Amino acid sequence: MTGRVEQAAERLKALGHPVRLAILRRVVQGPEAGTPAGELQSRLDIPASTLSHHLATLADAGLVQVAREGTTLRYRADFGVLHALTDYIWQDCCAGGAADPLPPSPCCDRD
Amino acid sequence: MTGRVEQAAERLKALGHPVRLAILRRVVQGPEAGTPAGELQSRLDIPASTLSHHLATLADAGLVQVAREGTTLRYRADFGVLHALTDYIWQDCCAGGAADPLPPSPCCDRD
DNA sequence: GAACTAATTCTAGATTTGTCGAAATAGCAT
């Protein structure tokens, strides 16, 4: 049972790495159906195992989703989760006092 | 010498910890002049040395600023940096995405 | 089944992070 704060922290931490930020950027600018891991690997020029590790971190955090297509795995960004994350930052920072918790963000319904 | 990506990653990583997120929230909701470390410590109920470590992480990342007032140190949030960070996510990392659902309008401009 | 490709998982080592008690520092008062 991970709370809202823990979930936001996990996602922010997942974003908090230069390589993962670069991966996300590539994924975002790739096709909507998702970018194959192999293409990310050749473009970013990092070992496949290292890339896979970072992709797993992003996927575990819910920031990207993965779908198999033959032998290739396509990764695509989850903009809803990304949006919910930046929303969280500002709602947490700018909304009223601690005794006034905000309602759960409607755009963050990732199981 | 640190590039934009590295800086954004450092800041996101600094936010990516439940305790630091809680600290930031307290700081944001405290007085505009800044919240004394001691008050944060008593409210969050964590050892002073642990708190100090997390505050240093946030300050090093530029997310909070510190000012001395007598024997107490007051920490306050740097909303400009926070704002720039969420802007970075949408403008420099996730811009151009096919499914980009219009970047969020920040709800906090208390400057 | 064998061969080939795509990607992950295993394994291991180096580095970093998180935690917190103890010691040190900074400022203010007496």
Added chain:
DNA sequence: ATGCTATTTCGACAAATCTAGAATTAGTTC
């Protein structure tokens, strides 16, 4: 200077992270 308070820095340790070569799994094709 002495004492007092607020906060940081030091030191040590466990745990997590990052990296990447080697081995493995998943899928396709012949």
